[in-house]
Amino acid sequence: MTSTPGRPTPAPFCASTENFAEGRDTPRAFLERCLERLDAWEPVIGAFVCTDPSAARAAADAATARWKAGRPLSRIDGMPVGVKDIIETFDLPTQMGSPVFDGWQAGRDAASTMGLRDAGAVIVGKTVTTEFAATEPRGTRNPWDPSHTPGGSSSGSAAAVAVGIVSAALGTQVIGSIVRPASYCGCVGFKPTVGAINRGGSHDYLSQSATGILAASLADAWQAMMEMAVRVGGDPGFEGLFGPATMPAPRRPTRIAVLETAGWAVATEAAKAVLHDAAERLAQQGVAVVTRRTDPRVEAVEQAVHDAWPLSNRINAFESIWPYKDYRSRDADKLSQACRDRLDEAATIGLDGYRKALAERARVRALYAALASDCDACIALPAPSAAPVGLRPTGNPICVVPGSMLGVPALSVPLFEEAGLPLGLQVLGFANGDADAFAVSAWLAEALGVPDA
Amino acid sequence: MTSTPGRPTPAPFCASTENFAEGRDTPRAFLERCLERLDAWEPVIGAFVCTDPSAARAAADAATARWKAGRPLSRIDGMPVGVKDIIETFDLPTQMGSPVFDGWQAGRDAASTMGLRDAGAVIVGKTVTTEFAATEPRGTRNPWDPSHTPGGSSSGSAAAVAVGIVSAALGTQVIGSIVRPASYCGCVGFKPTVGAINRGGSHDYLSQSATGILAASLADAWQAMMEMAVRVGGDPGFEGLFGPATMPAPRRPTRIAVLETAGWAVATEAAKAVLHDAAERLAQQGVAVVTRRTDPRVEAVEQAVHDAWPLSNRINAFESIWPYKDYRSRDADKLSQACRDRLDEAATIGLDGYRKALAERARVRALYAALASDCDACIALPAPSAAPVGLRPTGNPICVVPGSMLGVPALSVPLFEEAGLPLGLQVLGFANGDADAFAVSAWLAEALGVPDA
Numbered sequence: 087m088t089s090t091p092g093r094p095t096p097a098p099f100c101a102s103t104e105n106f107a108e109g110r111d112t113p114r115a116f117l118e119r120c121l122e123r124l125d126a127w128e129p130v131i132g133a134f135v136c137t138d139p140s141a142a143r144a145a146a147d148a149a150t151a152r153w154k155a156g157r158p159l160s161r162i163d164g165m166p167v168g169v170k171d172i173i174e175t176f177d178l179p180t181q182m183g184s185p186v187f188d189g190w191q192a193g194r195d196a197a198s199t200m201g202l203r204d205a206g207a208v209i210v211g212k213t214v215t216t217e218f219a220a221t222e223p224r225g226t227r228n229p230w231d232p233s234h235t236p237g238g239s240s241s242g243s244a245a246a247v248a249v250g251i252v253s254a255a256l257g258t259q260v261i262g263s264i265v266r267p268a269s270y271c272g273c274v275g276f277k278p279t280v281g282a283i284n285r286g287g288s289h290d291y292l293s294q295s296a297t298g299i300l301a302a303s304l305a306d307a308w309q310a311m312m313e314m315a316v317r318v319g320g321d322p323g324f325e326g327l328f329g330p331a332t333m334p335a336p337r338r339p340t341r342i343a344v345l346e347t348a349g350w351a352v353a354t355e356a357a358k359a360v361l362h363d364a365a366e367r368l369a370q371q372g373v374a375v376v377t378r379r380t381d382p383r384v385e386a387v388e389q390a391v392h393d394a395w396p397l398s399n400r401i402n403a404f405e406s407i408w409p410y411k412d413y414r415s416r417d418a419d420k421l422s423q424a425c426r427d428r429l430d431e432a433a434t435i436g437l438d439g440y441r442k443a444l445a446e447r448a449r450v451r452a453l454y455a456a457l458a459s460d461c462d463a464c465i466a467l468p469a470p471s472a473a474p475v476g477l478r479p480t481g482n483p484i485c486v487v488p489g490s491m492l493g494v495p496a497l498s499v500p501l502f503e504e505a506g507l508p509l510g511l512q513v514l515g516f517a518n519g520d521a522d523a524f525a526v527s528a529w530l531a532e533a534l535g536v537p538d539a
Numbered sequence: 540m541t542s543t544p545g546r547p548t549p550a551p552f553c554a555s556t557e558n559f560a561e562g563r564d565t566p567r568a569f570l571e572r573c574l575e576r577l578d579a580w581e582p583v584i585g586a587f588v589c590t591d592p593s594a595a596r597a598a599a600d601a602a603t604a605r606w607k608a609g610r611p612l613s614r615i616d617g618m619p620v621g622v623k624d625i626i627e628t629f630d631l632p633t634q635m636g637s638p639v640f641d642g643w644q645a646g647r648d649a650a651s652t653m654g655l656r657d658a659g660a661v662i663v664g665k666t667v668t669t670e671f672a673a674t675e676p677r678g679t680r681n682p683w684d685p686s687h688t689p690g691g692s693s694s695g696s697a698a699a700v701a702v703g704i705v706s707a708a709l710g711t712q713v714i715g716s717i718v719r720p721a722s723y724c725g726c727v728g729f730k731p732t733v734g735a736i737n738r739g740g741s742h743d744y745l746s747q748s749a750t751g752i753l754a755a756s757l758a759d760a761w762q763a764m765m766e767m768a769v770r771v772g773g774d775p776g777f778e779g780l781f782g783p784a785t786m787p788a789p790r791r792p793t794r795i796a797v798l799e800t801a802g803w804a805v806a807t808e809a810a811k812a813v814l815h816d817a818a819e820r821l822a823q824q825g826v827a828v829v830t831r832r833t834d835p836r837v838e839a840v841e842q843a844v845h846d847a848w849p850l851s852n853r854i855n856a857f858e859s860i861w862p863y864k865d866y867r868s869r870d871a872d873k874l875s876q877a878c879r880d881r882l883d884e885a886a887t888i889g890l891d892g893y894r895k896a897l898a899e900r901a902r903v904r905a906l907y908a909a910l911a912s913d914c915d916a917c918i919a920l921p922a923p924s925a926a927p928v929g930l931r932p933t934g935n936p937i938c939v940v941p942g943s944m945l946g947v948p949a950l951s952v953p954l955f956e957e958a959g960l961p962l963g964l965q966v967l968g969f970a971n972g973d974a975d976a977f978a979v980s981a982w983l984a985e986a987l988g989v990p991d992a
Contacts, residue, residue: 176869193643197861204864286861291739293776316890322858323746325894405775408650408739411657412629437769441778 091126094229096273096302097250099165100309100333106153106164113149113164117142117208120166124210124251131227131236133246135171136178137211142166145208152206160313161332163206167310168213168246168255172239173297174287175199175212182289183215183224183239185420186413196287198256198297201314210252213242216480218410219258219290222422223478228270230507234473237267238480243300244271253302254310258288260295261398261490262469262483265512268300268498270473270481272508275300276307278520280493281324283314292405294398294447294490304499304531305333308524329521336532337525339462341374343384345514346466348392349485353470360502360509361467364534371533376461383457390450391488397443397450398491403432404440447491451517454492458516463526465513468498472507489514495523501534544579547682549726549755550703552618553762553786559606559617566602566617570595570661573619577663577704584689585679586699588624589631590664595619598661605659613766614785616659620763621666621699621708625692626750627740628652628665635742636668636677636692638873639866649740651709651750654767663705666695669933671863672711672743675875676931681723683960687926690720691933696753697724706755707763711741713748714851714943715922715936718965721753721951723926723934725961728753729760731973733946734777736767745858747851747900747943757952757984758786761977782974789985790978792915794827796837798967799919801845802938806923813955813962814920817987824986829914836910843903844941850896850903851944856885857893900944904970907945911969916979918966921951925960942967948976954987 097120105111121139128134149164158164174180174192176199181187195203203209214226216239226241228234229249236245240257244267247255257264259277268275277298285297301307311327320326344365350358369375378385410429414421435443457464467485474481489496494517498510511530515523550573558564574592581587602617611617627633627645629652634640648656656662667679669692679694681687682702689698693710697720700708710717712730721728730751738750754760764780773779797818803811822828831838863882867874888896910917920938927934942949947970951963964983968976 176865190646194862195865200861200865284861286744291775318861319857319890319893322744323897325897326890404772408653408737408771409647412648412653416629437772437779440772444776444778 090130094248095250097253098303099253100305114146117146117166120251123249127249130232131229131245132225133242134211135214142208142210149206159206161309162313165207166210166252167207168243168252169199170240170243170256171212171215172219172289173256178212183217186417197284197318198314201317204317205313213246213255215239217422221424223480228473234475235477235480237270239263240267244268247273247300254306255300257298257300258290260292262486264298265468265486265496265498266483269468269510272500273300274304274307275498277496279495279517281321282327284318285321292402304528308333328518334521334525336528338529339526341461343461343464344377345464347485347488349470356504357467357471387454390453394488394491398487400443403428404435407432451492463513463515468510468512472504472509495520497527499527499531543583547702550706551756552706553758567599570599570619573704580702583685584682584698586695587664588667595661595663602659612659614762615766618660619663619705620660621696621705622652623693623696623709624665624668625672625742626709631665636670639870650737650771651767654770657770658766666699666708668692670875674877676933681926687928688930688933690723692716693720697721700726700753707759708753710751710753711743713745715939717751718921718939718949718951719936722921722963725953726753727757727760728951730949732948732970734774735780737771738774745855757981761786781971787974787978789981791982792979794914796914796917797830798917800938800941802923809957810920810924840907843906847941847944851940853896856881857888860885904945916966916968921963921965925957925962948973950980952980952984
């Protein structure tokens with residue numbers, strides 16, 4: 087085990103803004119502390135593809151001036167952020183974790199990048215993504231133990247947030263790419279309702295993919311997302327992120343469903359015990375907790391999401407014919423075997439097979455949506471265990487893919503641990519109920535004993 | 540009036556493939572005839588941003604070899620095509636009709652480009668688009684009279700197809716960008732059901748935008764679209780173009796609705812007489828023709844689509860905040876006034892206003908969909924007149940925007956003329972009923988007296 091500079095500790099931003107307003111701290115000073123952590127941690131974790139400290143300092147100085155003048159652009163004015171390298175930035179290359187895009191310059195900001203920048207966020211750098219935000223890892227290490235994976239595909243975003251190099255970082259999730267690395271690295275992860283944040287200029291083209299965030303706190307996650315939503319909206323034709331302008335207040339749920347998912351069969355006893363214990367503590371506090379064994383509707387959902395992973399893979403494979411096939415036609419040797427395999431799988435599906443998969447996904451989504459009538463949220467493990475040893479593969483997404491396939495809000499809240507490594511609590515909400523999912527998550531974080539999640 | 544090389548005459552491809560199969564003609568010889576027309580017409584009409592005749596010849600030679608070997612890649616193997624310059628091509632720049640993208644190389648094919656190329660189509664060049672496929676014209680002239688507009692935004696595609704430089708060319712439509720120029724230039728135009736063709740790598744990001752085609756014949760239009768659909772599918776999450784592998788047989792409609800649209804108030808008497816006459820001839824042939832005066836459901840649709848244009852503009856403006864605002868932040872002087880005005884309009888809308896507009900659009904779509912229960916299709920003018928004189932603006936889209944807003948298949952069939960200039964018949968179908976719209980269009984073309992539309 088490589089030694090690390092210390093215990094990974096995130097750097098919440100929104101909790102600090104009062105200090106900026108009152109002159110006790112500045113965004114520039116906040117950034118300098120982040121850059122110190124960058125220097126200390128980056129050689130160990132490899133979270134960034136590239137950074138631009140001088141541009142970040144200039145942006146932080148501008149934010150400092152705005153706070154001093156009493157005119158911040160938003161509540162995240164000056165927030166140090168990372169941008170997952172599947173997402174375009176006009177001033178830094180966008181390389182998508184692939185040699186096909188070595189040094190490629192988009193020449194513009196993606197919608198999410200533009201939204202953050204317009205709100206005053208300070209872009210520290212591009213964070214490492216697996217190849218095309220899929221499975222092939224690109225070397226980032228887990229800050230809790232560098233011999234373990236940080237998870238993927240938002241590997242660099244999770245690791246960078248976990249050690250406080252940035253307060254938040256953009257992520258994308260189509261299978262398990264935000265919630266799983268958040269759990270592994272011990273930060274908040276939030277994948278919103280599908281379509282909630284405009285994916286223009288983000289090179290994940292898949293129908294169940296969503297732009298979300300890794301963040302130091304629930305408040306930071308909510309604020310960064312909402313600042314983007316009001317500035318650039320959701321995907322074209324979608325209604326965008328619903329909810330209040332600031333972090334929703336904690337709300338005690340009346341009824342919570344525990345979902346085992348297909349991941350239960352491969353989860354460690356320790357992880358299962360953690361979820362069991364959490365459910366019991368909630369029940370002791372008067373929350374009605376239902377499970378597949380006590381509620382037939384939960385059992386129906388469990389059965390319906392059991393094959394979420396293969397179903398999602400079929401949909402993703404067909405939707406990846408373009409652009410993968412185009413890349414393969416010129417640069418086959420620059421694509422991973424996993425990427426070429428996905429093309430081979432796609433060739434067996436066809437438009438009819440794809441339509442059947444979409445219909446099945448719509449069926450399962452409707453079935454899950456019915457739960458909303460009397461459950462406030464679902465809780466589940468975000469992974470079968472804490473981060474496994476080794477950098478390849480990036481860990482098992484089996485517990486997270488149901489939320490991706492369902493298109494619903496999904497969070498990982500850093501509440502637990504297993505053998506000294508972090509383990510999150512996954513909270514699943516209902517479509518467009520992202521604010522409710524945050525309110526319940528905040529209450530769960532308090533109820534389960536972590537005062538400042 | 541500049542003199543032209545003769546009467547514009549399209550070059551249907553699918554009608555020729557028997558000749559390729561039987562050795563009487565070759566794709567290379569077909570292409571050479573197209574390139575002769577390129578030399579003769581291009582100086583007059585300015586349909587292309589760039590061409591690559593040598594790459595086209597190499598592709599045509601490969602197609603020729605495949606037809607000789609009895610193994611064409613598809614029924615469009617060897618078809619000369621144009622690619623609207625809002626759509627990516629790996630071998631030619633993609634400049635979007637904007638100096639912001641002067642010389643920009645995408646480095647890859649868009650999904651539609653890849654689909655055409657994989658089916659053996661021969662890319663002759665990039666066709667002129669208005670700025671960002673919106674309103675600012677880029678100099679293409681109408682081949683029937685170069686002092687008149689060819690329409691927009693698919694200006695170059697319509698003009699190039701009309702004179703037989705290519706048999707088909709990609710277009711995109713979000714307001715009136717395929718059907719209107721098709722009518723003005725005298726070729727077939729087809730905008731499919733929204734989402735029917737994968738827009739990956741096409742830089743129109745709007746929710747009611749669709750990739751479609753300008754073509755020399757209905758058969759060419761259908762075949763090119765279906766070859767793309769089976770290879771690259773629809774937009775992610777959409778079911779893709781439905782219908783048979785080859786052009787649907789003509790089908791006599793039982794009932795046709797005539798839609799006036801808001802365009803009736805500004806249409807010329809000659810154009811209105813053309814539609815009146817067509818409706819009468821259909822009635823004489825035993826087709827039940829209903830109008831706003833004879834059927835309350837048609838009247839309800841007329842009222843519902845009356846404000847399609849301002850509603851669409853609101854939706855498009857909000858959805859254009861990204862990327863226009865990003866471009867403006869660095870290159871404001873490279874944007875047209877129209878583009879900057881759209882950003883100003885967007886600033887007045889907000890996420891709530893956008894949601895209201897989406898809800899209104901959904902309401903109108905549902906209302907229109909109910910017509911499908913007893914109408915086979917609707918017919919309408921594709922424009923208030925034949926192409927007006929002048930290159931700016933590109934003509935009035937008021938008759939076409941209902942089909943765009945409704946997200947339904949819309950065709951322009953080159954059947955009529957007004958004062959020596961072409962005027963099409965607009966045929967509107969129902970969502971995912973693209974094949975029905977073609978079958979009815981083919982029958983209407985026969986019934987209204989044009990044997991080979």
